[in-house]
Amino acid sequence: MKTCYAQAYEIRKLVLKSLAEAGSGHTGGSLGLADVFAVLYHKVLRHKPAEPNWDERDRLVLSIGHVAPVLYATLAFTGYFPVEELRTLRKLGSRLQGHPGRDFGLPGIELSAGSLGQGLSVALGMALADKMDNKNRRTYCILGDGELQEGSVWEAVMAASHHQADNLCAIVDRNGLQIDGPTEKVMKLESLADRWKAFGWNVITVNGHDHVALIQAFELAQITKNKPTVILAKTLMGKGVKSIEDDYGWHGKAPSKEQLKGFLNELNQSRRYDKMD
Amino acid sequence: MNLTKAGAMTKWINKGSKPTRTGFGEGVKAAASKNDKIVGLGADITTSVGLHFFADAFPERFFSLGIAEQNAIGVAAGLALSGKIPVFSTYGVFAAHRAADQIRISLCYNNLHAIIGGAHAGISVGPDGATHQALEDIASLRALPNMTILSPCDATQAFIAVQKAVEALNNPVYIRFGREAVADFTAEDQHFEIGKAQHMRNGRDLCIIATGHLVWEAFQAAERLADKGIEAAVINMHTLKPLDEDAVVAAARKYRKIVTSEEHQITGGLGSAVAEVLAENYPARLLRIGMNDRFGESGKAEELLAKYQLDAKGIAQQIERWINS
Secondary structure (H helix, E strand, O other): OOOHHHHHHHHHHHHHHHHHHHHHOOOOHHOOOOHHHHHHHHHOOOOOOOOOOOOOOOOOEOOOHHHHHHHHHHHOOOOOOOHHHHHHOOHHHHHHOOOOOOHHHOOOOOOOOOOOHHHHHHHHHHHHHHOOOOOOOEEEEEEEEEHHHHHHHHHHHHHHHHHHOOOOOEEEEEEEEEEEHHHHOOOOOHHHHHHHHHHHHEEEEEEEOOOHHHHHHHHHHOOOOOEEEEEEEEOOOOOOOOHHHOOOHHHHOOOOOHHHHHHHHHHOOOOOOOOOO | OOOOOOOEEEOOOOOOEHHHHHHHHHHHHHHHOOOOOOEEEEEOOOOOOOOHHHHHOHHHHHHEEEOOOOHHHHHHHHHHHHOOOOOEEEEEHHHHHOOHHHHHHHHHHOOOOEEEEEEOOOOHHHHOHHOOOOOHHHHHHHHOOOEEEEOOOOOHHHHHHHHHHHOOOOOOOOEEEEEEEOOOOOOOOOOOOOOOEEEEOOOOOEEEEOOOHHHHHHHHHHHHHOOOOOOEEEEOOOEEOOHHHHHHHHHHHHHHHEEEEEEOOOOOOOOHHHHHHHHHHOOOEEEEEEOEEEEEOOOOOHHHHOOOOHHHHHHHHHHHHHHHH
């Protein structure tokens, strides 16, 4: 199975560079999700970067808008817009808003979001519309684990299984950390898989940095009928930059321009290479 | 427009009593029969908010979402992003307050064409009491960019408002309506334009700007005042956002004295909206009639309207006292 560790590496580099240029933003979660994004955009989603509004595209709803840097880096890297534009992240007049905003015209943005707890409901609405129209495209929604503390998420979880939205796939970034500290200290989420199962979802737990496991999980989600699938992707906040990995202090902080060189070096040292078979 | 001659401009005929929620519900069904993009979303109180007309006629286009308003607004946003025109209806209190953040971000920031039915507006909800009487919903929604707020004055107008919200707009719309049967007096072939106030009655001494079914009460109040030699014009402000500022300024120029009348707190709703326009453009004496910084209570609709002086008699009394003060 072909993996895409090379793409994930490039995405992480772009994340770090754009955040250092911006001077603020969310580094930890953006690095942690780079593998999920690389796999989604290179192996899973049916999409056309040159035709972002293609009517048959799969849709990705980013509910945790604060990891916008990894979405932007992935979109630029896959050809939605020039990579140079990443330098405008979070700046006045930029299409790359701190949290994604459709109004600003960046190609590939499906939803303006960032107030936690809202994206899964919107993704469900998209999935229900596709069911009505007999379209076989799929809708993906990325949530944070801390976000699951929002009650509105569970309204959507309940409704998605009630309406048997098997064309909907949620991905939870299970890095175990939030701003105040570990999720299990701030507000316990375990046992998380059991909770989703109890609501009627197909639950797959994977290592969110293992591309083979991720690809298999998405394939399993695609063939699961009558219930939506959630992929609990176990990730490391800050993945790839050893000195900040698993450090919740880096949830909402950007590297300085001085730190950037060291971070890129660390990233290079931790680099994984693709398996070819 | 001729504002000089006192008395009714048009013959408004009370065709009988009908709840505005029924006008809304029949309106959704009628619009849906012409437009297959319309999808209905229910939050358990489907019949109570008038959506059952649609749900019964188009079950394949209706989704039951349970008692979960925040999710319903998000689902509406997702449907709208897929080219549907979702109509979600629940009590105004739950839409405007429980789901306020979803309305702000998922609907308004994304600027999506979805229709929210805000049922059980005002104190005339009656015996259910304060929890279910929407008295701050306009205040909650009026500050949101991209939002349109409609407040039809009777069932016939509610029906028309739905058609206009579907055909003439492409943004989030909140349509506010009541529970009780009230006078159904506007014409089916009336001219109704979103954002353009309707002049219901000419006057001489003052102008009452009313919204919702209090337009009828204001109309009756004007008749009572006329008996005492006070000629009040009446304007139906069926669109609360965007507000017809020209109509407000024209009324202030003409009549100098303005009264607002609404089943809502006097802060944040029609009264505030009119006060803002007057203060910036043409300062005039203003009396705001509505709920004055207090919650409602249980009682029959007519008892509550009487207690809080929101019926014709109460409005006339408040105006008479004010004009003579």
